[in-house]
Amino acid sequence: MEATTLARVKTLLDLSGTTQDAVLSQLIAGTSARMEKFMDRPLHYTARTEEYDLKARQKVVFLRAYPLANQAAITSVKIASNWDFAAATAVDSSDYHVDTDSGALHFNYYPVTRYLNDNMGTAYNAVQVVYSGGFAVEDGGALTTFLAAFPDVAFACETQVVAEWRRRGDPGAQSTKTSSYGKSNFEAPVGGSMRLLPDVVDILTPYRRMRFGQ
Numbered sequence: 001m002e003a004t005t006l007a008r009v010k011t012l013l014d015l016s017g018t019t020q021d022a023v024l025s026q027l028i029a030g031t032s033a034r035m036e037k038f039m040d041r042p043l044h045y046t047a048r049t050e051e052y053d054l055k056a057r058q059k060v061v062f063l064r065a066y067p068l069a070n071q072a073a074i075t076s077v078k079i080a081s082n083w084d085f086a087a088a089t090a091v092d093s094s095d096y097h098v099d100t101d102s103g104a105l106h107f108n109y110y111p112v113t114r115y116l117n118d119n120m121g122t123a124y125n126a127v128q129v130v131y132s133g134g135f136a137v138e139d140g141g142a143l144t145t146f147l148a149a150f151p152d153v154a155f156a157c158e159t160q161v162v163a164e165w166r167r168r169g170d171p172g173a174q175s176t177k178t179s180s181y182g183k184s185n186f187e188a189p190v191g192g193s194m195r196l197l198p199d200v201v202d203i204l205t206p207y208r209r210m211r212f213g214q
Contacts, residue, residue, distance in 0.1 A: 001044035001138045002032040003157035004147070012162055023168065027161045035157060038196060040209040041065060043146070043153075045134030051125040054079070056115050059107045062211045065133035066103030074098055076130040079111045081123040088128075102210070103133060156203040163197055 009024055010016070036042055042065050052061045068074070077096055080088040091107075098105045115121035135153070136146035147154050196204075 001042075001134075001146075002028050002143075003035055003043060004028060004032075004154045004161070005143055008154070009158055009161050009165075012158055013165060024161070024165065027164050027168070028157065031157050031160045031164065034160075034196065035153070035200075035204060038201075038204055039207045041135075041207065043135045045069075045132065045137045047130070047132045049128065049130045052127045052129070054081075054112045054115075054123045054126040056112050056119050056121055056123075057110045058112065059110060061105045061107075061127055061129065062209065063098070063103035063105055063129060063131065063133060064209065065131075066101065067135075068098060068100040068103065068131065068133045070100060071098060073100070073133060074105070074129065074131040076128070077105070078128045079126060080128070081112065081115060081126045083125060085128045098131075105129065152203050153207065156200045160197055160200050164194055167194065 006021060006025055006028065009028060010020075013024075015024075032043065045065070048065055050064055054061070071093070074093075074096075077091040078085045078088040079091060091111075095109060096105055096107050112123050112126060113119075115123040115126075136143075136149055139145055143154075
């Protein structure tokens with residue numbers, strides 16, 4: 001899922017027609033992917049199956065995609081230190097609770113107390129969670145729900161795309177010049193590509209996925 005629409009970016013750039021659509025669409029897709037990587041969270045709200053490590057006596061797992069619509073967004077939780085989830089019995093929903101805003105899944109018991117006779121050991125991919133989560137549903141490409149709920153995230157994408165559009169011919173340049181006027185591009189490392197703009201980082205940082213002890 002992309003974090004903004006082509007029409008919104010073209011409005012910011014005061015562009016009409018379709019000549020530049022392919023390039024702008026590529027920049028939007030690339031920027032959206034970079035944002036997901038920076039936040040360590042997917043944008044699209046959809047069904048997912050994920051597996052997580054469990055340390056001995058660990059009671060919290062931090063899901064990758066959130067927020068969740070409600071507790072019922074989790075359809076199955078299974079514990080299997082031998083990775084045979086097909087044979088594992090699902091954990092009763094009364095034995096866990098999820099913070100829908102942060103994606104923190106809390107167990108009211110220790111799913112693993114010892115792993116391979118080691119009280120400090122880690123059972124790798126021992127918990128499987130089937131659920132639906134993410135920022136918003138992509139509603140027919142209009143992104144109406146996402147834009148209404150997370151306008152700052154959409155604006156971050158637009159800001160980055162506009163900056164990259166203006167430097168598309170030489171994204172690693174240390175300065176840009178229009179007629180007799182120029183400026184330095186502090187966000188571009190020597191010999192490298194353009195970083196996320198400081199303002200974009202400021203917007204996205206509160207949305208970064210937090211993982212404590214995982």
